[in-house]
Structures are given as C-alpha cells and as structure tokens.
Amino acid sequence: MKKIYILLGSLFFIAACTTDLDQSPPNLASADSLTDFEGVLNAAYYYQLGSVTPLAVMAEFRSDNALMDEAPYTEFDVYTNNLTTMENQFFAPMYRGLYKSILSANNVIENSTNATHVGEAKFLRALSYFKLVKSFGAITVHLTASPSLSDTSILVRQPANDVYNNVIIPDLMDAMSALDVAIVDGRASRYAAQALLGKVYATMGDFSSAEPHLAAVAGGAGLALKTNFDEVFGAANEVGNSEIIFSTQVSSSIVDEYGFGSDFWNWFVGDDSKADFPVDPDLVAAFDASDANGGGTDLRRAVTLSSDGLTAVKFPKDGGLGGEHDWIEIRLADIILLYAEALNENDAPATTVLPLLDPLRTRAGLTSLTGTVTSKADVRQAIADERRLELAFEGHRWFDLVRTGTVDAEMGVSVNSNYHLFPIPISEVLSSDGVITQNAGY
Template identity: 35%
Template sequence: MKKYILTALLLSLGVTACKKSYIELQDPTKISTTDLYADANGLNLAVTAAYGTLQDIYGKGTSGTGMYLFTDVPSDNSNALVSGAGLGDFDLFTVAPENINLTTQWQSFYRCIARCNAIIARAPAVNMTATLRDRYIGEVKFLRALSYFNAVQIWGGVPLVTTEIANIDDALSYGRASVADVYAQIEKDFTDAESVLPVTYATTDLGRATNGAAKAMLGKVYLTEGNFTKCKAKLAELLPKGSNAWGYDLLPNYADIFSTTNEMNKEIIFAVRYTKGGYGTGSPFFNWFIPNQSGSTIATVGGGSGFNSIMQDLVDAFPATDPRKAVSIGTYTTTVNKVTTNYYYTKKYTDVPANANDSNNDWIVIRYADVELMYAEAENEINGPANAISYVNDIRRRAYGNTTNDLTPAQTATQASMRLAIENERRLELNMEGHRWFDLLRTNRAITVMNASFTKYQTKNGANVIQISAPHNLLFPIPLREIQINPKLTQNP
C-alpha cells in the first residue's frame, strides 16, 4: 500500500482538456479524468489517491495540519510549545476563525470526501468485476466516513456532501447538516463498507481498509453517539482476541506496537501509511513532536519543532511502576542560567528521518487495545462493572506483564468508579495517539478535567489560570474563509 500511495502522489490528478481555440498541449504529469476512470487500473489509482489524502488529514510535512492539533493539544496530555502558525491557540482555547490550521484541515477533509464521491459516482460505469468494483467503493466509503467522523467531532454539523460536485454553484448550495444527519451518513458508510470489504489483503496491500476496520470504527461511532448496546454488539464481533477471524490481538510487548520494523502488526486495525526517502510521503511526527530546544540532539536530521509536547499532567498520571511510561515518554533537559528545565516528548514516533519531516512512522488510527477498552466502556454502561473489569485488566496485564497490578472489584465497585478507571486506562494506554480530547468530549468530562488541569499546573507555575466553559470551547470555529465564500454556512457560538 505504501508503494501504491507513492505512485499516486507522484501523479497529479486533474482534468487536462483545453478549448479548441488554444494550442492543445497535454501535461504528461497529469492523468485526465477520462483515462482515470477508463478501466480497473485507473480506478485503483483513483482509490489510492483517496487514501493519499489521509496523509494531509493526519499530518504531512509539506501540507496538512494533522489531527493531533485537534485531538491531543487541546487536552491535558500535551501542548504546542511554539507561538507561530496559531498552534498554541489550540492549547489555550483561543482559536479564532481565521486560524490557518482550521482552513487547512477543513480543506483536507473535503478533498478526501470529493475524491471518494467521484469514485462512488463513476465506478459503476467502469468495466471490471463486480466484486472488485464493490470493494473499491467500500474502501472509499470507509474513507469518507472516517473524514466525516473526525469533522463532526471537531465542528459539530458540517456540510454533508455525498455526490460528485460539478461546479462552484453546486458547492455553494450546501449549508451545515445536523449532527444527527452527519452521524447517520457515517453509520451508513461504515456499514456499507463492512459488507463488501475483505478480512485481509496481500502484504503489498496492507493498509487498505478491511471489514474488521469498518466494524471497529462503527463501534467507535456508536460509542460516541451513546448507543452502548449497538457498540457492544458490533465490537463483540471482533472478540475474542487472537482467535477472531482477523487475528487481532494484543502484542506481548507494548513497545513493539510502534516500531517502524513491525508496522501493520496484529494489534493495528487501521493506520495511515507513510514512507520516507524524499518522495513526499514520509511522516513528520518525529520531527514535529520532539522539543525544538533539542536541536539535533534527539533527531540527527531535521531537529525538533515542539508542536505536540507532553505536559507534566500526563507525566504525573503514570504510576512510577507502569512500564508504558518509559516506552511512551522521553525527557530532554536543559540548563540555562543555572535554571534546569525538563521538556517531555512522545517516543511513539521515533525513527531516523531520511530528511526533515520525512520518517517511516505510520499514524495508528485504531488498534485492538482501543477495541477492548471501548467494549469495556459499553459493557459498564449497560451492565455495570462486573464484566467490564476483565477487559481493562487484559490491557494492564500486557503492560505490566503480571496480574499484580489488576484493578480489583473494590476499586471499581460502582459504575461511576469504573468509568473513571476506563478513562484513566485509555489515557495511559493510548497516550499521544490522538484519542484524549475526543474521549473527554464523548464522556462529557472535558470541562471538569481541563479546568482541574489548568488550575493545578498553571497555579504551580504562577500563571494566570485559564478556565473553559460550555458550549463554545467544546467545538472549534468554522474557518472564516469558508463562511466568507459560502453564505449558507453559519458559525459556531
């Protein structure tokens, strides 16, 4: 899959037709839409190009803001230790509608959606086997659902575009759909994808969406909507671990999940693929996330940016005996004028870049530990903690290598105490993987948790204490540029 994405990104997708009154020249670096949808090979390239937009959505050194800015930085896990490009505004809840990162992310989502819509519209006319055509359509429905799922959690109701747009007037006819309507489409797309996608692919195609990935994401959607019964039923299809149809399981060693030599392992259900080497398809996360104060000390190529730096709050959340802390968190220490400062960074995206912002680290969208913890959450909401505790302890036993650190029934005697135990376990297990802020939104804990964090750590540092309040801090602004272009769009409070 990495090879195919590279091929697609080296070819610009565009229409090359010209008016007869001009000299007819064809750009050899572009593929006409006529040729692109002429046969199965062309359709495959179009599908691969749709996958390629995920790099813009989740983070790319040459373009794309990255989901981390919307999922980690606003939370109590991390902050952006830079003042430029409006990144720090996401940490301080001062994001204005003109913030360029909003526009970039919005456009990345709708670029992906547009490519998916074009494929869904044109694939039926392509001469190919029905099975392969259905699979391609299922793949892009998965990608479209993933884009809308991220967008609705960031902005609430967004324009719901499910057909190919032919002209600007059509594009400007869309206002904001309701949150309920967006979720209904997301459910439909993931369900459609689940029914036609395969269990697995050949090694060269690893990274394409499977029906297991569609089930896992659909379960997450149900959980986010508060439909715990449907969530539990859907995620149960992926159980039991190890003996399920997809072979999903927890790796024995937590660190092995994130190794660039062990990508697409049995714990990873869906990930955005990256390939380093100067092709424009490498991942930027290693350089982006290490401290900018570190220079070339940590990264021998490209230095650090400090875009997504671990906060003391997350460091303190780990028990001293938790082995995941050493795997997850690195420390860079500086001493200036006899003042020593510790900078913390995530070690989950460690690699040797080929160039600046050009590493091999894939972005893991969903993995099996997430499925187990979501199942525990749904089970607790339906039946209480009695059966939910075993799934949380399964994660803890992998982390600690024993049963000594299991949660006990006394610690999780009530549904409320189990909720907090699951919330904490998700924070530790999935730290810096783009889940924390959405978790806090889903459980209605964002205001309580963030205000406590601000109070504790800003008071300690002598800073003015920020407090956030509902509802306006729980959604990001619609990009100003989009509202100026399309008068049908309305702004969030």
C-alpha cells in the first residue's frame, strides 16, 4: 500500500515546548520560499503516527479490556501518580508527535492556496487537538506556523471547552466545507470531518448538536458495513474498505516518534513482556454474557481474542504483514453506535434507537434487542456494551468510560477524577519553566 507521508520533502520538525520550537533542520526550504505545501501536509499526516501506540495502550490498558503484567506498567490499573514514570514510553511521544502535526498543519493553513489541502490540514489540526484534550484536558494551543520563541505566555494551557469551541469545532466546520465526501485511503474527507465533529459533540455531552452530524455519516452514500466482521481488519483489507472512514497509515518502513515503525498490535498479541497475556478476564466475561443473552455465539470473539482468551488477535501478524496494520481512527460502526447513543440521550424511543444496532448484531450472529430493552437507562447500557465488544482494542474503551461517567461502575473501584486524565510529560513542564503546568494528582 502506498503511504501518503513517504514524500517528506518539506518537514518542519517542531514540538510544543520552548526547547524544541527552534528546530528547523538545515537544507530544508523555509516556509516563505515554498509554493507547494503538499510535502508539509504529508508531514502533518505522518506525525499522527506518534499518537498511535500511546493511544492504543492508554485507551485499552487503562480500562477493563487489557492488563499489564510487569511493573511499573501495572500502574495503568492502579490509578496513582506513578503513571509519570511511563512518560518516555507513551505520553511524550504522543505529545511531541501531535504538536508537530499541528504546527505542520498550521503552515499549510497559513500559506497554501490549495483549498483542499487547507481543509485536510484543518481536519488534522482538529484531530490532533481532540486527541490531546481527551487525554490531557487543558492544553497549550498554537494556531500559527511560527510561534514566538520569546513569549512564553503562548504555552499557558487553555481550558478544554475553549479548545473545543474555539479551535476544534471551527476547524471541522471549515474542513467539511472544503473537502469532498469521497474517501481516499489515508486522506481526510468530508465524512471524516463530519464524523469527528459528531464525536466531539458527543464527548462534550452535546447530543443535540451531535445527532445530525452522526446521522449524516451513518447514512452516508458509499459507506457500508462489511458483511463479515473479520473483513474490517488486517492489512489486506484496508484499501477501499467501505467501513473505514479515516485511518492513520502505518508502515514498517516508516519510523515514528519511537525511532521505529508503529507497533501498537504487539501490546495486544502478547509480544511485549510487559503484557504477555494482555486480555482482561472482564472482557472475556463480557463476550460470555453476549453469547448468553444474544441468542447465539458472538462472532466478534474469534476475531478479537485468541482461542484461550489470553491475547487479542484483532490485528493479526500472520503473512508478514504485522507491521503494515493501519490504525483505524474512525469507522462506520463507531459512528452508528454513537448515533444510537445520541438518539437515546435525546429521548428517542427504544423502538427507534435499537434497530440501529441490528446490522451490527446480525453480523455478530446475535438477535435484535428491540422489544427486550425498553427504558432509556437500559438502552444506554446496551449501547455501551455493544461499543465495548464491537470496538475492543481500537482505542475507545477508556475514553468511552470517562465520557459517559461510568469509570467507577465499570472498573469496580472508586477512581479519583484526577486520574481520568493522563499526565502532561514532565519534560514539557520543565522545558517551559513551569508555564506548562502538570495535571492535578500527578
């Protein structure tokens, strides 16, 4: 598969902190001498790689889907300030990569005359800030390609709601206007921008605003669920996949913030000694419950888990293609389930909401819930259960628990809300002389 960021002729290796801002490599053209910013746009796509492995681990191992075996990585399940010890493994690579993507996108937005490229850059900037906000809460905001190196006030963290309302939502609105609905593998599209906008509103708890955008994508022309669940995953299924709305392309030949190709799947299949048997027994029990209550065997189990239920095989490593799995950022099933959630939260009757789940459940070999689940609260739980099994190991679970306020209920422990967020990399706090502050509890 061709990877869109292979052409990196005009990279601006810039990070968020003061010590990293002044990093324009020699022999690369300066922004004011460029006329074609496609290389810079490709760099903005490329830098998303830095968030792939961290988000995969943060979303799954912090939740009740996966477990670490080895200290200090077991801290993901303890909810103390000791997560800061994993800065170099997860939080710093993600933080650096996303701010590099943002500043590359800023360069395109400021300087390119190609409206489509500007639309893609605004999508990528919004996606980057969305990942940062849901992971860290209040964050530093850069909206220019050349942040001042002397004015440290620009590093002050902005409240999450301000970032949503003043940056992410306007960027996605602009991207929707600039982009076409056609989905080309690895590129942003109008559907990707509208789907992400719906996800943003849902994360904010604004389901009235989320509903129309999610509805438009859920019924979008050219989008369709694959007939079989296993046809969604695997490197061989990625090109032209009607269910994948946007993914970050991964290649074993392209290094990321770690200095080697992204390998998020290794954490799930047990190839890393820190998690030899990563599947949380609670997820196995959830599949058991789905079998018992669904009128059949949930076919997603065999695609998601090994036969012994100890490792996750959703992104198989067979055929020598392990290093070529793209990271699915948004797919149709995710949007359908969010649309059902928005309808339910907006007081639509169960008879309207539950049929949306039928195609997913039929594909999974299960019966319809219509008529068996009636109350708003029970429909809410049914959708949450469906999201867990449908989207396991795709980077959603922890963020879903935080978004829906169900961390304590699902994890079975009382978790201080400070630890709903992850720690700001200490390197960023120190290099900014404390202008960038640490999250409470860390």
